[in-house]
Amino acid sequence: MSEIQLNINLKTHTMKKSKILVATIFLSIIGLITIAADHIDAPATSGTSADITDFYAFQGEDTSNLVFVANIQGLLSPSATADATFDENVMVEFNIDTNNDYVEDYVIQAIPRNGVMYFFGPYAPNTTGIDSKIDEMAIKSEVSISSYGADAIIGNSNNMKFFAGPRDDPFFMDFARYGEILAGNAPGFNNPGSDTFAGSNVLSIVVEVPKSTIGGSGTVNTWVEAKAKQ
Amino acid sequence: MNFKNIKYFTVLTLSLFLMSCSNNDDETMITVIESEFAGVYKVKDQMGRPAVNTVFVSSSSKDSFNTTIPSQQGGSFQPMFEANLKALSPAYANAGDKNALGLDAATFTGLLATDVLNVSLDGTTTFYDGTNVLTGRALADDVITVELLLIFGGEDFTENPNLSNDNVDANDKEFLTSFPYLASAW
Numbered sequence: 415m416s417e418i419q420l421n422i423n424l425k426t427h428t429m430k431k432s433k434i435l436v437a438t439i440f441l442s443i444i445g446l447i448t449i450a451a452d453h454i455d456a457p458a459t460s461g462t463s464a465d466i467t468d469f470y471a472f473q474g475e476d477t478s479n480l481v482f483v484a485n486i487q488g489l490l491s492p493s494a495t496a497d498a499t500f501d502e503n504v505m506v507e508f509n510i511d512t513n514n515d516y517v518e519d520y521v522i523q524a525i526p527r528n529g530v531m532y533f534f535g536p537y538a539p540n541t542t543g544i545d546s547k548i549d550e551m552a553i554k555s556e557v558s559i560s561s562y563g564a565d566a567i568i569g570n571s572n573n574m575k576f577f578a579g580p581r582d583d584p585f586f587m588d589f590a591r592y593g594e595i596l597a598g599n600a601p602g603f604n605n606p607g608s609d610t611f612a613g614s615n616v617l618s619i620v621v622e623v624p625k626s627t628i629g630g631s632g633t634v635n636t637w638v639e640a641k642a643k644q
Numbered sequence: 645m646n647f648k649n650i651k652y653f654t655v656l657t658l659s660l661f662l663m664s665c666s667n668n669d670d671e672t673m674i675t676v677i678e679s680e681f682a683g684v685y686k687v688k689d690q691m692g693r694p695a696v697n698t699v700f701v702s703s704s705s706k707d708s709f710n711t712t713i714p715s716q717q718g719g720s721f722q723p724m725f726e727a728n729l730k731a732l733s734p735a736y737a738n739a740g741d742k743n744a745l746g747l748d749a750a751t752f753t754g755l756l757a758t759d760v761l762n763v764s765l766d767g768t769t770t771f772y773d774g775t776n777v778l779t780g781r782a783l784a785d786d787v788i789t790v791e792l793l794l795i796f797g798g799e800d801f802t803e804n805p806n807l808s809n810d811n812v813d814a815n816d817k818e819f820l821t822s823f824p825y826l827a828s829a830w
Contacts, residue, residue, distance in 0.1 A: 451694040451787070456706030464688035471761055472769040472782040475822050480765065483783075483826065492830045505685045516715035516758055525681060532681070543713045548681040566824055577824035582817045584826050585694075587788040588810040595807065602806025612816040613830050620824040625765045633779070635760035637692040637714060641685035 451585045453488040463487065463501030464640035467616055468585050471636050474622045479575075482508045482522065482623070484638045485616040488583060495580045495615045496562040500526040503643040506619055507546060510536065510636050512629035517542050520628050524578070524619050531578035531619065532556045533569075536627045546641055575622040583616045687711050692759035694771075694787045699732070699795075700725040700756060709759075718758040725753035733795050735803065743794045744801050745777065752794070783819045783826065788812075 453467040467488030474481045484506050490498050505525040509518035522535040525548065537552035557569030560579030569576035588607030594600035628634060689710050691697070701709045702724055712720055726749050730737045736749040743752055762778045763769060769780025772790045781787065789809045796804040817827035 452689075452691040452697060455691075455697045456689070456710050458707040459689040459710065462688070466689045466691045468694065469691045469761060470781045470783060471763045472780045473767070480763065480769075481823070481825060495829055504688075505681075507685075511714075511760065516713075516717075516760060527680065534681075544687050544711065546685045546687075547683070548685070550679055550681055562829055566828070568823060575823045580829040581824070581826035582815070582829055584783045584815055584819065586786075586812050586815045588812045592810065602804075603810045605809075605811040607811035609812045609816055615829040618824070618826055620826065622823055629765060631765050634763050634765060635692075635714070636763050637690055637760045639687045639690040642688050644684045644686050 451587075453585070459640070464504045464642050466506075466638060466640050467583070469636075469638040470584070476622075478625055479622045480625050480628065482621050482636070482638070483584075484508065484524075484619045485581075485583065485585075486619075486640065487617045488585075488614070489611070490580070490583075490615040490617075492613070492615065498562075498580060498615075498617055500531065500559065500578065500617060502526050505546070505548065505641045505643070507639045507641055508621070508636065509639065510628045510634050512632075512634050514633075514635065516635060521546070522621055522623065523548055524621070526559060526578070529559050530556050531559050531576065533574075533576055533621060536623055545644075573624055573627075575620075577618065577620040579618065580615050581618040583611045583614050585611050587611065690714075690759070692761045693756065694781065695791055696756055696759045699791070700728050700753070702728060714758050714760050718754060722750075722754050722757040725757045726750055729753055729795065733804075735798065742799055744797060744799060745794065746799075747794075784814065786813050 451468045459465040463486070466484060466486055468485040470483040472481050486506070487498055505523055508522040510520040511517060512519045519538060520536040521539045522533060524531055524533050533555040534548055534552045537549060539546065540549065541547065553572050555569060555571045555574060555576055557576040557578055558567045560567045560577065562580045566577055566579065586609045588603060589610035591600060591603050591607060595602065692714065697706055697709055701721065705724060709717065709721060729749055729752065735741050740748070742748045747755065761781055764779035768776045769782055770776050771778065771781045771785040771787045792810065793801050793808045796807040801808065819825055819827055
């Protein structure tokens with residue numbers, strides 16, 4: 415199994431230096447530095463307000479709509495969730511490519527100010543790629559950011575729905591065991607497995623838009639970015 | 645006059661005022677008033693399909709991958725993805741070895757290296773539901789088991805059964821059928 419220790423040098427390094435640690439401690443470390451769907455996937459973003467943990471895109475309850483979900487700041491314990499906040503210098507951008515050239519034809523941008531999440535779009539951006547601006551003349555919507563423990567506040571405007579606030583992390587995986595397998599300490603998964611993300615929360619941004627505003631039909635390519643103000 | 649118009653009117657008025665204060669006729673005075681969301685926002689993290697950066701990008705390249713636009717990811721990173729896939733699942737190194745999608749190491753990593761989530765606007769949206777493949781990602785999709793099956797499960801999902809399913813098949817809270825769909829926080 416040693417040959418499959420790729421790309422997890424952080425964890426294997428920890429393992430080499432701490433062979434005397436009992437497995438439970440190692441597992442708890444793995445749990446904290448875990449990466450999973452995209453949780454804490456890279457050094458420059460790990461644990462920061464610009465760390466995307468997950469991205470979903472699916473047909474809405476109203477099947478003429480599509481739903482986008484971006485989760486950030488993963489592995490929040492219940493006791494830490496009330497204090498978790500969206501960073502006003504981080505804009506979360508949903509990108510939609512309608513003609514399969516992997517360049518965004520539409521964006522939906524979300525950025526918080528004073529307890530409110532503002533949404534711009536969907537609109538065709540003037541510039542694409544690494545650097546973005548926010549076109550304040552684009553369709554603008556907003557929703558108050560929901561508080562921990564309170565009912566979800568749902569924004570309804572411009573034929574779209576909006577939410578921002580803490581939710582249960584929808585991701586599930588026996589990540590701890592996966593780490594053990596990669597480290598050569600386990601031959602395979604347990605059955606049943608144990609959900610490493612059980613009981614943890616994330617900060618979520620959810621937006622539901624008419625399909626007609628992002629291409630209408632066919633297949634689109636989508637991705638989400640966290641972009642920091644320079 | 646709505647708020648936005650008031651803002652622009654204010655900017656215009658201020659610009660005229662500042663220009664009238666300038667006695668230097670040789671210079672064109674450009675006044676830039678920062679609006680609330682002005683500025684340049686630079687990418688720090690990005691994601692399309694689940695776990696791609698985590699599993700297929702080598703540690704030293706993770707930040708680089710996160711800041712490479714999707715249209716350039718395939719060309720820049722496919723060789724690394726293929727090498728890492730073969731290291732992770734050695735069967736892929738055998739000539740002709742494929743996964744259940746009929747993709748060999750080169751074509752599978754060619755697909756994954758451009759890290760976008762394909763989404764159908766015409767119907768079922770799922771990472772994989774037994775019938776539909778890569779038409780979106782629903783909350784309840786067991787994406788990790790799907791990826792483990794495609795990495796370790798071989799041509800018919802029967803290889804390496806102990807590596808092909810983490811045996812965590814559902815979330816720890818029920819999802820909602822209505823917006824915002826995600827379960828309330830713990």
